[in-house]
Amino acid sequence: MSPDSKDYASYSALAAIYDTVMKEIDYVMWSDFIDEIIQTHHSEAEDILELACGTGSFALALDELDIYNIHATDGSEDMLEVARQKSALGTNAVTWEQVDYYNIQIEKNFDVVLMLYDSINYALNAEDVLKALLQVKPVLRDNGIFIFDFTTPTNSSRHAESLNDEGSTPDNYRYIRLSRYLPSEKMHYNEFEIEKLADDKIHIERRYREVHKQRVYTLEEMRSIISKTPFKILAEYDSFELEPANENSDRITLVLA
Secondary structure, three states: OOOOEEEOOOOOOHHHOHHHHOOOOOHHHHHHHHHHHHHHHOOOOOEEEEEOOOOOHHHHHHHOOOOOEEEEEEOOHHHHHHHHHHHHOOOOOOEEEEOEOOEOOOOOOEEEEEEOOOHHHHOOOHHHHHHHHHHHHHHEEEEEEEEEEEEOHHHHHHHOHHHOEEEEOOOOEEEEEEEEEEOOOOEEEEEEEEEEEOOOOOOEEEEEEEEEEEEOOOHHHHHHHHOOOOOOEEEEEEOOOOOEOOOOOOEEEEEEO
């Protein structure tokens, strides 16, 4: 196999290194925060749908609370394969399914729908955000809530360069990530150069390149989009605290009903 470099669909090559890239994320803390939000706004919730679950780390952490029935979905089968492998190593009741959040075809309703770690930022304009939000309402029960977060221009301005990094995985992948924010476009780019090494950890079997493009939104922009949906905003939280968000927040978690 020649070590040619090719562009790949988002998360197809990244799936192999995703957990290494995200190694600093405290999913236990994050699941406790989301559980606190659920208990605050819908304490009787049992059935949860997670959209854009990635490799399933959050769903597995939330499942450890032994409170909810979790159906975790992602648009990438490569990411889900990693999630299933991790799930098989433990005792959990999470179910996994490939679902495009722009076209949610699930014949079940849920008490809570989650969409976390700025997945909505992959919707690159207001029309796409609106399309995603409108897909959620039909799978929510009458008293259900939708919890999602997004990152802001403040976050990208402060932290874009700190995301530049490189690393390797135990199964012979290595990567370089270049992060840049273009305020004039309101776009944040993460470019990954990924190499699959041979067993000798020297020779390169294949090179991959993925460019992830995210639109950053202000709180006012997101409020404006939501105003065009059947949802109402129950809460706006700053980062990982049950404190009100504002225009200077890095990450904002919204609760809609």
